[in-house]
Amino acid sequence: MCEPAGGAVQRAMEAAVRVRVLWALLVLLVPAVVGEELETVEIRLRGGSDDNEGRVEVLYEGEYGTICDDEWNINAANVVCRQLGYKGAVDFKRSSFFGPGTGQVWLDNVVCKGNESKIGDCSHRGWGKNDCNHDEDAGVICSTEVRDDIDISDRYVSQVTLRVGDIRLRGLTKRIPQAEGYVEINYQEKWWPICADGWDYNDAKVVCGQLGFRDALTVDLRKYRYERPLLHKDAWLTRVDCTGSESTLTECRLERLIQGTVSLPCLSNMTAVVKCDLGPRYSGVSPTTHRKLSAITTQPKFVRLKGGANTGEGRVEIYYNRQWGTVCGQSWDLKQASVVCRELGYGSARSAPKGAQFGQGHGPVWLDHVVCTGNELSIVDCAHSNFSATSCTHDHDASVQCNVPDLKVKEKIRLSGGRNPREGRVEIQRGRKWGIVCSNSWTYKEAGVACRQLGMGYALHALKEVWYFEGDKLDFVMADLECDGTEEALHFCRYKSWTNKGCKSHQVAGIICTQARLPDLVPDASQVRQSIYLEDRPLYLLYCAAEENCLASSAYQMEWPYGSRRLLRFTQAVANFGKADFRPNIDSSQWIWHQCHAHYHSMEIFTQYDLLSENGTKVAEGHKASFCLEDSHCYDGYEPKYDCNVGEQGISMGCDDTYKHSLDCQWIDITGVPSGTYTLEVIINPLRAVAEMDFENNRISCKLNYNGYQVVANECHLGEDELLNSIY
Numbered sequence: 140m141c142e143p144a145g146g147a148v149q150r151a152m153e154a155a156v157r158v159r160v161l162w163a164l165l166v167l168l169v170p171a172v173v174g175e176e177l178e179t180v181e182i183r184l185r186g187g188s189d190d191n192e193g194r195v196e197v198l199y200e201g202e203y204g205t206i207c208d209d210e211w212n213i214n215a216a217n218v219v220c221r222q223l224g225y226k227g228a229v230d231f232k233r234s235s236f237f238g239p240g241t242g243q244v245w246l247d248n249v250v251c252k253g254n255e256s257k258i259g260d261c262s263h264r265g266w267g268k269n270d271c272n273h274d275e276d277a278g279v280i281c282s283t284e285v286r287d288d289i290d291i292s293d294r295y296v297s298q299v300t301l302r303v304g305d306i307r308l309r310g311l312t313k314r315i316p317q318a319e320g321y322v323e324i325n326y327q328e329k330w331w332p333i334c335a336d337g338w339d340y341n342d343a344k345v346v347c348g349q350l351g352f353r354d355a356l357t358v359d360l361r362k363y364r365y366e367r368p369l370l371h372k373d374a375w376l377t378r379v380d381c382t383g384s385e386s387t388l389t390e391c392r393l394e395r396l397i398q399g400t401v402s403l404p405c406l407s408n409m410t411a412v413v414k415c416d417l418g419p420r421y422s423g424v425s426p427t428t429h430r431k432l433s434a435i436t437t438q439p440k441f442v443r444l445k446g447g448a449n450t451g452e453g454r455v456e457i458y459y460n461r462q463w464g465t466v467c468g469q470s471w472d473l474k475q476a477s478v479v480c481r482e483l484g485y486g487s488a489r490s491a492p493k494g495a496q497f498g499q500g501h502g503p504v505w506l507d508h509v510v511c512t513g514n515e516l517s518i519v520d521c522a523h524s525n526f527s528a529t530s531c532t533h534d535h536d537a538s539v540q541c542n543v544p545d546l547k548v549k550e551k552i553r554l555s556g557g558r559n560p561r562e563g564r565v566e567i568q569r570g571r572k573w574g575i576v577c578s579n580s581w582t583y584k585e586a587g588v589a590c591r592q593l594g595m596g597y598a599l600h601a602l603k604e605v606w607y608f609e610g611d612k613l614d615f616v617m618a619d620l621e622c623d624g625t626e627e628a629l630h631f632c633r634y635k636s637w638t639n640k641g642c643k644s645h646q647v648a649g650i651i652c653t654q655a656r657l658p659d660l661v662p663d664a665s666q667v668r669q670s671i672y673l674e675d676r677p678l679y680l681l682y683c684a685a686e687e688n689c690l691a692s693s694a695y696q697m698e699w700p701y702g703s704r705r706l707l708r709f710t711q712a713v714a715n716f717g718k719a720d721f722r723p724n725i726d727s728s729q730w731i732w733h734q735c736h737a738h739y740h741s742m743e744i745f746t747q748y749d750l751l752s753e754n755g756t757k758v759a760e761g762h763k764a765s766f767c768l769e770d771s772h773c774y775d776g777y778e779p780k781y782d783c784n785v786g787e788q789g790i791s792m793g794c795d796d797t798y799k800h801s802l803d804c805q806w807i808d809i810t811g812v813p814s815g816t817y818t819l820e821v822i823i824n825p826l827r828a829v830a831e832m833d834f835e836n837n838r839i840s841c842k843l844n845y846n847g848y849q850v851v852a853n854e855c856h857l858g859e860d861e862l863l864n865s866i867y
Contacts, residue, residue: 384513556608574616659717
């Protein structure tokens with residue numbers, strides 16, 4: 140029986156209303172966390188020998204991180220492989236089978252049914268919540284068969300491993316660094332060119348950034364007219380589409396020929412060519428122009444990196460209002476990091492560590508909520524909150540690891556005779572000849588440069604005699620070496636000769652390097668300024684101090700116990716902002732018992748106090764014989780471990796050791812010093828007996844006005860800040 144058309148229309152409208160109501164109820168019932176998981180999650184594989192295998196990395200908050208292998212199984216591997224466009228997984232891997240990753244461990248306890256469309260849809264503890272390290276990174280091996288429901292020609296190939304070493308420029312002539320040439324990619328142990336179709340400035344900028352250069356320049360293609368190679372039919376990349384803000388070519392949209400599936404011809408049949416901008420940092424630099432790089436890197440800057448062992452890495456610091464401060468890392472990602480790297484003359488960022496990975500800074504946190512497009516010239520050009528308008532603390536300090544050009548310096552240094560690859564006698568190549576380095580001026584600065592040149596982290600020890608290291612008999616090839624500590628190679632340091640003139644046979648330089656994190660001691664300049672005062676102390680109260688040799692030599696010519704000594708007293712507070720505890724350089728069995736203080740002293744020289752005249756002449760010095768190290772105060776989240784009177788001594792990470800002005804020997808004896816203007820210097824760990832992440836922040840300098848009966852301190856600051864303070 141037929142019904143009126145109007146009735147059918149009415150029922151259709153009612154059905155539509157019911158659908159809308161049900162949909163609204165469904166939206167209300169879906170938990171909020173699901174909405175978060177339904178966001179697109181980019182994923183890639185790293186460390187494998189082919190496209191279809193590797194360590195799983197996911198992109199979250201602009202930074203790639205790994206997945207912990209807790210509960211990792213074939214179901215999760217299937218989800219990852221299908222998300223990447225393969226039909227499924229062949230195997231799953233645990234315990235960093237494809238090598239450990241870097242940066243964040245984004246996901247832990249991932250449990251999948253196997254039919255999820257992306258890994259973020261599986262259950263997990265939450266982004267960034269884990270109890271894992273990179274020794275537990277998860278991996279997969281996917282089937283080589285691709286899904287039938289995906290158009291391969293439109294697919295991003297982000298799963299392909301494109302490390303810095305997998306991209307090169309092959310120029311018409313070899314240069315150091317190689318900044319111009321046609322682009323080649325290493326795939327399956329073979330170098331492949333890239334098709335020039337659609338190649339533009341943005342593509343070139345990303346390639347240059349990944350190779351360690353700050354920008355791309357216009358290239359004159361006329362000289363490549365006859366040398367430019369033609370592409371054959373099995374060229375690897377036939378389309379590249381970058382926006383210019385990417386940190387690596389992997390992040391761009393890439394199209395490649397997949398044999399037997401789809402053909403993407405190279406219409407121009409020509410290879411992409413780029414010319415990178417060396418910038419002032421690398422212009423004219425090579426291992427034969429020894430002073431060029433050093434001169435450039437000491438130029439004043441308003442952005443700097445601190446605490447890193449390698450070139451182009453460290454905690455980001457901004458100079459503002461005559462003071463260095465840090466950047467909050469809560470919204471930090473590769474775009475922000477790349478702006479900093481390029482501002483400093485490096486390429487794009489390969490990592491954007493958060494959480495004070497290179498130690499905590501001091502002073503204000505200048506920038507927070509930093510958001511960059513990736514094309515800014517300076518980090519201060521990015522959107523951010525007002526300077527210092529933040530509640531962010533230094534345990535969130537942002538850092539960068541930049542791509543830097545290959546200067547071919549690693550192959551010009553080697554170690555011999557050590558018990559392991561990170562220690563031994565330093566040997567340098569000059570021309571075709573290998574030789575040893577004279578240790579007559581060898582310090583932690585030179586040792587740090589050597590470890591950096593070798594890519595072996597921080598300098599743990601600077602050895603001046605290495606007779607216990609076996610090695611071939613070699614001549615001296617470098618003497619009177621002097622580095623400022625920032626150079627990329629010993630070849631860039633200052634030296635007086637390539638000969639052994641003035642060097643004795645036992646003066647051979649050696650090093651012990653470490654990849655481990657180190658402490659970083661920073662004295663508090665404000666404590667010195669606020670606490671300084673004079674005291675005329677009677678001799679009868681100074682017997683214990685005299686026993687420890689804490690007085691000037693003239694004190695021992697006096698008629699004891701009559702008379703007094705004029706003492707410049709102040710409080711010293713030393714914080715450990717590094718990534719490891721600061722421990723004494725000698726074993727506890729060698730500590731010295733001091734009866735007067737009734738405790739052991741674990742370091743003979745921990746701090747040096749000097750009073751200098753206006754022309755730099757030392758007029759008085761502290762004579763504190765030795766020190767007891769303990770945790771006087773710890774910051775939020777840290778607990779004290781060391782006590783002068785009980786057990787071990789040291790300064791814990793996140794704690795400070797405070798020597799109050801009232802303590803014995805916490806002074807400089809200035810008896811007999813005339814009135815005038817002086818400089819007070821306080822130097823922590825002056826002999827560098829214990830390795831640190833950064834020695835440049837160990838010195839305080841204060842201007843003192845002394846009128847004979849009163850003293851006033853002003854302009855107290857860390858010694859590393861003197862250059863900019865004197866200019867601006």
